[in-house]
Amino acid sequence: MISNIQNNKKITFFLLFIITFILYFYGKEIASYFDAKWIIKYPKHYIFPISKYTSLFVKWLMDEATFGTFSFRDLTRFIAWLIQQPYNLILALISKGFLQGQGQDAVEILPPLSWISVITIIVSMALYTKDKILVALVAFAFFYLVIFGQWESSMVTLSSIIIAVPVGVIIGLILGILSYKSELLERIISPILDLMQTVPVFAYLVPILVMFGFGPVSALIATIIYSMPPMVRTTLLALKSIDPQIKECGLMSGCTERQLLWKVLVPVSKPTLMVGVNQVIMLSLNMVIIASMIGAGGLGYDVLASLRRLNIGVGFETGVAIVVLAIALDRLSQAFVNIPARKRKKNISFFKKNFNIITLFIFIIVIYLLSPFLPFIKNFPENLVFNTSLFWEELVKYININYYDNLESFKVTLLTYFMLPIKRFFLGIPWPWFITILTITGWYFGKLRLAFLCLVLSLFIVVTGLWEKAMITLYLCGSSVLIASMIGIPLGVWAGVNARANKALTVFIDTLQTLPSFVYLIPVVMLFRVGDFTAMLAVILYALAPAVRYTAHGIKNINNQIVEAALICGCSPRQLLFKIKLPLALPEILLGINQTIMLALSMLVITALVGTRDLGQEVYIALTKADIGRGLVSGLCVAFISIIADRIIKSGSNKLKDKYGMI
Amino acid sequence: MKNFFAIFFSIFFIGFSSSLSAVESKDPIKLTLHDWTGQLITTNIMAEVLKKAGYNVELVPADYIAQFAGLQTGDLHVAMEMWETTGRDAIDEYTADGRVVNVGSTGMDAIEEWWYPTYMKEKCPGLPNWEALNDCAEAFATPETSPKGRYLGGPVTWGGFDDERVEALNLDWEVIHAGTDAALFAELESAYQRKAPIMLWVYAPHWAPSKYSGEFVDFPPYTTECYTDPSWGINKNSAYDCGKPRGPIWKVASSMLKDKWPGAYDAVEAFTLDSNEMGNLVASVDLDGNTVEAVVADWMSSNEGRWSTWIK
Secondary structure, eight states: OHHHHHHHHHHHHHHHHHHHHHHHHHHHHHHHHTTOGGGTSOOGGGOOOHHHHHHHHHHHHHHTOBOSSSBHHHHHHHHHHHHHHHHHHHHIIIIIOEEESSGGGOEEEEOOOOHHHHHHHHHHHHHHTTOHHHHHHHHHHHHHHHHTTOHHHHHHHHHHHHHHHHHHHHHHHHHHHHHHHOHHHHHHHHHHHHHHHHSOHHHHHHHHHHHHOSSHHHHHHHHHHHHSHHHHHHHHHHHHTSOHHHHHHHHHTTOOHHHIIIIIIHHHTHHHHHHHHHHHHHHHHHTHHHHHHTTOOTHHHHHHHHHHTTOHHHHHHHHHHHHHHHHHHHHHHHHHHTOOOOOOOOSOOHHHHTHHHHHHHHHHHHHHHHTTTOHHHHSOOGGGOOOOHHHHHHHHHHHHHHHHHHHHHHHHHHIIIIIHHHHHHHHHSOHHHHHHHHHHHHHHHHHHHHHHHHHHHHHHHHHTTOHHHHHHHHHHHHHHHHHHHHHHHHHHHHHHHOHHHHHHHHHHHHHHHHSOHHHHHHHHHHHHOSSHHHHHHHHHHHHHHHHHHHHHHHHHTSOHHHHHHHHHTTOOHHHIIIIIIHHHHHHHHHHHHHHHHHHHHHTHHHHHTTTOOSHHHHHHHHHHTTOHHHHHHHHHHHHHHHHHHHHHHHHHHHHHHHHTTOO | OHHHHHHHHHHHHHHHHHHHHHOSOOSOEEEEEOSSHHHHHHHHHHHHHHHHTTOOEEEEEOOTTTHHHHHHHTSOOEEEEEEHHHHHHHHHHHHTTSSEEEEEEEEEEOEEEEEEEGGGGTTOTTTTBGGGTTTTTGGGOOTTTTTSEEEEEOOGGGOOOHHHHHHHTTOSEEEEEOSSHHHHHHHHHHHHHHTOOOOEEEEESSSHHHHSOEEEOBOSOOOHHHHHOTTSSSOTTOSOOSOOOOOEEEEEEEHHHHHHOHHHHHHHHHOOOOHHHHHHHHHHHHTTOOOHHHHHHHHHHHTHHHHHHHHO
16 A cells, blocks of 8 residues: 555656656647747736835835834834944944044044954953964954954954844844744744845845935844844754753752743753854854945955955955954854853952953053054054965966866856756746646645645746746756755765864855855956856855755764664665765755755845846846835745745655654 | 133134034035945045035945935935946936935046957957947857857946847847946956957946057947937837947935035036046056045145135
8 A cells, every 4th residue: 555655656756757848848839839828928917016016115114104203214213323322332442433523523532442452352352261272263363354454444344243243143042032932923933034034135225224324234234134043043943952851950940930041941052052143143244245335334345346446366355354254253252152161269359350351451551552652553554464466366367368268168068068958947847837846846745835835935926027037046046056065965974974074164164155255256257257157156155055064964963873783783884874874864964955045045146246137136126226116026036936945845854854763 | 821722722713613604514424435446536536625615524335326225315415426327217216206316417428338359350350340240240259159249248237228239230249248347347357368359348437448458349329319219220120220328427416415515515516527537547546556545635736726616
């Protein structure tokens, strides 16, 4: 009986496959035979003007909505003001100095902290963790900023990170805890988080600018929107996966609900929570470029301006500055949380107890007082600034002149035999059939609910008239994800079995995730010209990270007893990997691919900048045409694609977990 | 001691009163900075001139299009360069309700056209005449477009009607759109290093025409009828059978500027620069490596006669 069902399933899938191919090859003929062109192309006059209504609604919200005594915009402006205050304080402290007055009339009352003091503070924080490697790393990172002349801009960027990260982490933590307590809230919040992560920032840039004002605060808010969701997700995951015995233990020792939460549950789930913090930091620094477009300035602006002048070298140096800042902050925050609790010594005078901090303070005050007299304290001497930009330019030039033809033939091969067939496939299938397939897949993995979701979301894309662009998006992201997985999963396996490889790969991945894609996009354009191939390269580089990370995590976390049992049964290392470890890590690997898809989709905005014709381009065009509704609707389409992919893969992964009895 | 105070206060007072008497408000006027040199220069010149008039000025980095949201709400006040060709839609959209106003032309005219490096003339001696384009389409072809020539157009958002132009003039060329200005010139730099064939959209004032030697293609000159009336020109059945228009570069401002700082508004309105002059200033920054500030200071000191009339 069971084998019968299995066979039926196989036959059904085989049939679906055949039909898909027939429709792909003969779709046009069939359509013209029945005189039904709508099968190939959704008719224009049935396009529902959703974008027009969205525009009208957002305009109403921005200009007219009121709560009686004050308008909606007053409220948002008040929130902006609240965020502005701490931001201004930090900006003044480490970058601009305390000023009286505005514009060029401003008089400096107090200068900002010298670069020496900032480095001292950061390094002493690293010293406090007693981790020598960390101290070296942090010192190296901040000296890089000084020596390469990036100090001023990086302090502007740092100030926005200092605000955005804690706000993101705290809101994320609170939302995570609340949705842990209420399942209803979890259900409401989950799709919103999806939207926050996948709707391209350009789609809601204009409304944010109008509501929160043009300037660093809007940039901060956009950053928080984009970087917060992983915090909520990891918080929820961490709390859910706590061993119930720990919870009971807390209850038995008489914890109140609040104590249970803050003294038991949160501390226990700290390691997982820190993964969330890591992602918030990384994603915040990822937004630096876009933030600079709306008045945040800092390193992002330097990258944009230097690339506009085709100054690849300077762009690269500035990009690396963003990377070192990200890695230093991340490692520092990780180390701080992992400091083992120290015994509090009593009977020691206040002075002795806080000796280190007091010394630090005195040092900073001395530096501060000295700075008006010794100019090198205020600004790092310019003639000591390092400049490697010529080297990078010459390098790209050398590769360009000598290897262009080889690269070109490589590219043409990949285009003709890999990318173009995929493109033709996606564009060739008639949309009604594609939706049918999606719905069937949804039903197979998640029964009625998932099938319904797939149907509704894909119909939305059709009726807004964006089907063709969505298919190009799918093709571009699909081929990038394929290649990213082919590279990322083996790397992840390697990192999972070899601790040293793991360390090196982590740095590599962090670099890829935080190095602004603009930095490598321009050299890539020089070597491969604009077009889909260049876009794919950029997407692969950015989206590679989760494939590696999750695979490594999955392989490392396999129950040791299973591995030992396999060894006892006489598995060869090869068998161990392919028959035991990989199947067991498969659910994690699938989640990694899931995240790879998300990141690939979130890169769409950037790929639009090298001339693709996908949904990202649509969002970008909408921005330049000041068409708020059009931008939001195409942004939603991107989000819907990712939601469909996410739900199907998650249900698939759960099914697998069921199969291997891992729940 | 008494003397000291007297001097101190009088300096303070003079400084205060002289600027206060001249301007309507000491709140900072915010001018936007974009990421290309020409715009940095025009904006810095305007800022310096306004400072001389006693206004308080602040420069804010902002995106070319995203800035309109700020201009509309009055968070930003002046944007010095809005190109007819690339900014028309945004200008129309935001000036419609009067919260953003067009302050008139900067006096600079943008040239935008198909452009090729000089070394391509050997392979295609008929250039710059557009009729030669079909004869040497193959010389400009790449594997993806072969046998058609490859023309790298501007970002889709710039408009430009190049697809229509290729159709109307019956050219054996394929239009590929670059996504950004940076990508456009990255390709030019790459091809120029290898002396490889390239035909692309170049505009002036920009540093590229001064850095690379090359020419614009001569299309039938633009007229309004060419774009609107199909029967005009060589192809009797379609429009766009001519070159691109030369559009002015506009200045736009928030309507707040006129209400709050009418004097500054007049100064912005009076501001004019010449295209050639601008080209030289841009080259002095991007090619000779001078800073924007130095170039602007230099311009200010040698053109006092001109800018002083803007602020009267």
